[in-house]
Ligand SMILES: Nc1ncnc2c1ncn2[C@@H]1O[C@H](COP(=O)(O)OP(=O)(O)OP(=O)(O)O)[C@@H](O)[C@H]1O
């Protein structure tokens with residue numbers, strides 16, 4: 001079953017007189033449990049595509065089906081609940097809150113749910129364990145390494161048990177050794193059944209995925225199993 005199905009998706013950005021076509025008639029199906037990498041030159045539309053898949057942005061035209069549900073015309077409240085429950089993001093620069101401990105950062109997505117403090121704690125500790133940073137729960141982001149920050153961001157992404165994890169250049173701010181460690185975490189999550197879609201400029205990073213989608217000028221140039 002295709003968890004994600006884009007049909008003839010276009011995205012135009014308009015400012016004053018200028019119209020930028022960021023996506024042009026994109027057709028794409030990504031099934032549950034897939035691990036896909038998206039590559040392409042800067043400005044080719046990768047982030048725009050990921051943001052539409054992640055319900056952070058809406059297309060100008062076309063149809064987006066998520067688990068067979070047509071999200072055309074969906075209200076922001078509904079899209080926001082999808083972002084919490086079905087889809088989570090991991091960003092290049094981690095997007096952690098500096099004043100919070102690692103534990104508190106990972107706990108944030110759970111605050112929307114009707115859970116007791118003890119239930120939240122159990123979920124946070126389990127996410128930290130999966131991300132390999134159980135020992136860092138009490139530390140603040142400023143006192144841990146880049147790779148550890150990205151592990152904390154991954155823990156935050158998986159704490160609500162979202163099925164789909166989207167990552168926009170998750171290793172872009174890391175050295176290659178640390179980037180490889182982070183990619184092994186994504187591989188483990190994929191082995192556990194998570195659907196993973198990540199953007200990268202690095203062929204080595206993309207090689208951890210099982211499918212490579214290449215974008216050029218807002219269109220899919222190639223799409224192959226790797
Ligand atoms: N909010 C916006 N307003 C206007 N134009 C935008 C906006 N966001 C993106 N664009 C334009 O849309 C096109 C696609 O941008 P996008 O960010 O998706 O590219 P990208 O492939 O992620 O690039 P990079 O590798 O540099 O992150 C670019 O031409 C960009 O300038």
Ligand SMILES: [Mg+2]
Nearest residue numbers: 046047048168
């Ligand atoms: Mg981008």
